[in-house]
Amino acid sequence: DAGVIQSPRHEVTEMGQEVTLRCKPISGHNSLFWYRQTMMRGLELLIYFNNNVPIDDSGMPEDRFSAKMPNASFSTLKIQPSEPRDSAVYFCASRTALAYEQYFGPGTRLTVT
Amino acid sequence: SQKIEQNSEALNIQEGKTATLTCNYTNYSPAYLQWYRQDPGRGPVFLLLIRENEKEKRKERLKVTFDTTLKQSLFHITASQPADSATYLCALERGRNTGKLIFGQGTTLQVKP
Numbered sequence: 001d002a003g004v005i006q007s008p009r010h011e012v013t014e015m016g017q018e019v020t021l022r023c024k025p026i027s028g029h030n031s032l033f034w035y036r037q038t039m040m041r042g043l044e045l046l047i048y049f050n051n052n053v054p055i056d057d058s059g060m061p062e063d064r065f066s067a068k069m070p071n072a073s074f075s076t077l078k079i080q081p082s083e084p085r086d087s088a089v090y091f092c093a094s095r096t097a098l099a100y101e102q103y104f105g106p107g108t109r110l111t112v113t
Numbered sequence: 114s115q116k117i118e119q120n121s122e123a124l125n126i127q128e129g130k131t132a133t134l135t136c137n138y139t140n141y142s143p144a145y146l147q148w149y150r151q152d153p154g155r156g157p158v159f160l161l162l163i164r165e166n167e168k169e170k171r172k173e174r175l176k177v178t179f180d181t182t183l184k185q186s187l188f189h190i191t192a193s194q195p196a197d198s199a200t201y202l203c204a205l206e207r208g209r210n211t212g213k214l215i216f217g218q219g220t221t222l223q224v225k226p
Contacts, residue, residue, distance in 0.1 A: 004156075031212055033212075042216055042217070042218045042219065043157070043202065043216040043219075044216075045214065045215070048213065050212070056211070056213060091156050091157075100145060100206070101147060101159035101162060102157075102159065102214065103159070104157050104158070105156055106154075106155060107154075
């Protein structure tokens with residue numbers, strides 16, 4: 001199994017630009033989570049999906065952030081427009097309905113200048 | 114408000130000794146608690162889960178305890194090795210059966226040969 005796949009691994013962009021982060025969960029996992037990690041705030045849950053449906057987006061910081069899951073094998077997190085304070089590592093994680101542990105991807109390191 | 118606290122200072126120990134990491138929480142009644150390991154530049158990796166009705170859980174050189182009265186979990190690594198050097202995160206579920214994990218800030222362990 002390839003594990004959770006995220007792309008790109010690194011993204012550097014200028015303030016105001018649109019950024020799209022991508023995630024492919026582990027096959028057969030029906031829950032998908034997007035997290036953001038910074039030194040100041042640690043690992044924070046942004047949004048999660050069950051069976052492709054967004055269940056809770058209360059962690060999404062602002063309307064500039066949006067996430068979609070068009071099918072069971074793909075999700076995107078979009079930031080438009082991006083700001084320097086969005087600089088962080090963004091992780092995607094997935095899990096099955098039968099277990100509590102989550103499997104994390106390698107993360108996308110986003111730098112907004 | 115709900116809070117999870119881990120020792121923010123790095124823990125430095127000698128190879129072969131037992132490392133003990135602490136996770137304290139307030140205003141939670143979690144059904145379970147999880148521990149993850151995170152290496153630099155990588156996503157967290159699940160290690161152990163302990164349920165509220167379990168006092169102790171073991172996996173190879175790892176041992177986790179869970180005291181719901183003290184609202185504390187201890188994570189032990191016996192016969193520590195330099196390869197155990199990493200950041201260790203504890204996580205609790207917010208609410209019951211929500212799937213939403215709240216992570217502590219993590220404790221960095223350094224095992225010196």
